[in-house]
Amino acid sequence: xxxxxxxxxxxxxxxxxxxxxxxxxxxxxxxxxxxxxxxxxxxxxxxxxxxxxxxxxxxxxxxxxxxxxxxxxxxxxxxxxxxxxxxxxxxxxxxxxxxxxxxxxxxxxxxxxx
Amino acid sequence: xxxxxxxxxxxxxxxxxxxxxxxxxxxxxxxxxxxxxxxxxxxxxxxxxxxxxxxxxxxxxxxxxxxxxxxxxxxxxxxxxxxxxxxxxxxxxxxxxxxxxxxxxxxxxxx
Numbered sequence: 001x002x003x004x005x006x007x008x009x010x011x012x013x014x015x016x017x018x019x020x021x022x023x024x025x026x027x028x029x030x031x032x033x034x035x036x037x038x039x040x041x042x043x044x045x046x047x048x049x050x051x052x053x054x055x056x057x058x059x060x061x062x063x064x065x066x067x068x069x070x071x072x073x074x075x076x077x078x079x080x081x082x083x084x085x086x087x088x089x090x091x092x093x094x095x096x097x098x099x100x101x102x103x104x105x106x107x108x109x110x111x112x113x114x
Numbered sequence: 115x116x117x118x119x120x121x122x123x124x125x126x127x128x129x130x131x132x133x134x135x136x137x138x139x140x141x142x143x144x145x146x147x148x149x150x151x152x153x154x155x156x157x158x159x160x161x162x163x164x165x166x167x168x169x170x171x172x173x174x175x176x177x178x179x180x181x182x183x184x185x186x187x188x189x190x191x192x193x194x195x196x197x198x199x200x201x202x203x204x205x206x207x208x209x210x211x212x213x214x215x216x217x218x219x220x221x222x223x224x225x
Contacts, residue, residue: 002157033212043158043201043215056210090157094211101146101205103213105157 003027004093004106012112018079021109025072025093031055032074033094033103034066038087049074081113116141120202120216127192127223135187135219137202147185148213149178150201158201192223 003026011019025032034046036059045058049068060066063081068074078085088110092103119138127133139147146165150158162171164180171178175196177188187200199220203213 002159004157031211035213042217043203043213045212045214048210048212056212058212088155092213101211102148102160102163103211104160105150107157108155110155 002104002106004091004104006089006091006106006109008109009107010110010112012114013081014114015081015083017081017113018077019081019111021076021078021089021091021111023074023076023091023093023106025074025091026104029093029095029104030072031094032068032072033092034060034074034076035090035092035105036087037090037108043090046076078111083113086111086113116204116206116214118202118204118214118216120200120219122219123217124220125222127189127221129193129223129225130191132188132190132192134189135200135202135221137185137187137216138183139185139202139204139216140183141204141206141214143207145205145207145211147180148203148205149176149185149187150203152199152201152218154199161200189221192221194223194225197221197223 005024031050046060048056066076088108090108092105094103149161152158162178199218203215
């Protein structure tokens with residue numbers, strides 16, 4: 001158990017809908033990262049937050065957005081869903097300090113868009 | 115653009131048959147190279163971080179090494195429970211700390 005929690009474990013929804021994925025980082029970690037894993041693309045970085053502020057963006061679609069709240073939990077919002085958005089979505093957290101760069105991953109949310 | 119290439123894509127070993135997985139990388143400035151293990155449908159599990167060429171780290175039957183262009187994950191006398199996908203990732207210098215992952219090596223250890 002990495003200490004990172006994600007809810008829900010599974011989401012099944014229809015095209016055009018909007019969903020919210022939630023992540024709670026490990027105790028003491030200030031940075032949260034979101035990754036998408038699909039069969040054909042592997043693990044792709046989406047977005048990073050550090051202590052409530054957006055720090056970096058990767059291959060994140062405009063239909064997707066995220067935020068980190070004062071209690072450090074984060075939410076990833078996916079809207080106008082398409083079949084191709086079906087994937088595993090992982091959250092990771094890290095301390096993000098000198099000499100400690102390890103990211104610890106949550107169990108993921110499996111999104112199925114029908 | 116940072117790139118990570120892992121080989122082979124898949125590897126089948128007999129129990130006790132040692133082997134190595136390769137991770138080749140290009141990055142503007144390497145902050146760290148990471149190895150993760152991932153079981154089907156689960157989140158990646160952190161194994162090792164390597165920071166500089168020549169560094170080695172060990173954990174049970176696994177040993178990771180790093181050169182300026184690649185990293186190896188050596189598996190000594192593997193057991194069936196070592197079957198998993200092994201992922202390599204690089205973290206570049208800079209304020210952000212996101213990881214760029216390779217596509218992984220799917221290891222199957224047969225009893």
